[in-house]
Amino acid sequence: ARSRKTVALWAVGLSRLTFLPLLALPTLDVEPAAKLHLFLGIVALSTVASVIGNSAWVAWMGDLVPDRIRGRFFGRRTIYLNIAGTLTSLGAAILLDRLAPIGWTGVALSALTAVAFTAGVVSVLLMRRQSEPPVASEPGVSAWQALGLALRDRRARPFLGYLFAWNAAVGISASFFAYHMLTNLHTGFLVVAAHGVGVAAVRIVSARFWGRAVDRIGAGPVVVFCSFGIAAVPLTWFFVTPDRLWPIALDAVFAAFLWSGHNIAAFDLTIGLAPRASRPFYLAAFATAGGLGFGLASMLAGQLAAFIPVHFVLAGEVWTNLHVLFLLSAVGRLAAAGLSLRLHDPGARGDVRELVRALADRTG
DSSP, rough: OOOOHHHHHHHHHHHHHTTTHHHGGOOOSSHHHHHHHHHHHHHHHHHHHHHHHHHHHHHHHHSSSOGGGGHHHHHHHHHHHOOOOOHHHHHHHHHHEEEEEEGGGGHHHHHHHHHHHHHHHHHHHHHHHOOOOOOOOOOHHHHHHHHHHHHHHTTHHHHHHHHHHHHHHHHHOOOOOOOOHTTTSSHHHHHHHHHHHHHHHHHHHHHHHHHHHHHOOOOHHHHHHHHHHHHHHGGGGGOBBBBBBHHHHHHHHHHHHHHHHHHHHHHHHHTTSSSSSHHHHHHHHHHHHHHHHHHHHHHHHHHHHHHHEEEEEEEEEEEEEEHHHHHHHHHHHHHHHHHTTTOOOOTSSSSSHHHHHHHHHHHH
C-alpha cells in the first residue's frame, strides 16, 4: 500500500521550496514581462505540488481522524489556521504600508517570502512527527482503474458536478475583491488586512458550532444552507463606495460565518464520499473538478473584465467592470447551490430544517 504520509511530505515540501526563487526575483536584471512569466511558472509549479500534497494529506487525515469527531476536529483546525493567518496577514499589511512609501516594496515582499519559506519548512518537519495508520489496499485495482471508479461512482458524481460549478462561480470574483478594495475603493493594505482579520475572527468564533453541526446533523445539509447563503455575498459589494465602506464589515461577518460552515462541511463530505482504499483517487478527482472550475472561470473573468470599460454609468450610478463580475458570480453561485440539493451524504442524520432550528437556538 502507498504511504499517504510520504507523498504528502514530499509534495508539500516541494511546494514550499519553490518559494526560494521568489527571493531573488525583485533583483533580477530582466524585463518586467520576463519576471512575470517566471513568477507565473513558479506559482504554477508550487500549486501543482500543493494540490498533490493536499490530496495525500486529506487521505492521510481521513484514515487518522475517526468519523464521529471529524467535524469537530476540522472545526478546531479552522480556528488554529485562522489565528495564524490573521496574525501573519496583519503583520504583512503593516510592513507593506510602512515600506511602500519609501520604495522598499520589493524588499518587504522578499522578506515575507523568506518568512513563508521558513514556516513551510517548519510545517513539513512537524508533519513528519505525525503517525500514519495502516493503509487499506484494494487488490487487483490499478491507479487508473481506481480513478475510473471514482468518476463512475453514482454517489460521488453529483459532488464532482457541484465542485466544478461552485468553484467556477466563486472563481469569477474571488481573485478581484482585494484588488477592488485597493484600486477602486482606495482603501490601502491595512483596510484589506482589517477585513481579513474580521473574517478570521468570525470564522474562529463560528468554527466550533459548524463542527458540531456537521457531526450531529451531517455535512450535506450544512453545504446546502451555506451555499445558498454565500450566493448573496458578492452583491454586498454593490453597496460599497470610497465614501461608504461600512458594508465591508457586513461582508466580513456574513461571508465569514457561511464560508466557515461551508469549508468544514465540504471537507467532511470529501472524505465521507471517498472509500478508504481508493480515497486518494477520489480526492484527486474532487480536487481536479474544483481546480478546473476555479481556474477556467478566473481566466475567463479576467478576459471579460478587460473588455468591459473600467468605469461606466448605468441608472445614474457609476459602476466598475468588477461589479459585472460580482453579479455574474452571484448568479453562478445560486445556480451551483441548486446542485447542492442533489448531493449524497452518507453520514447525514438530519436536514436543513434541523440545522436552521439549531442555528436559531444558538442565536436566540
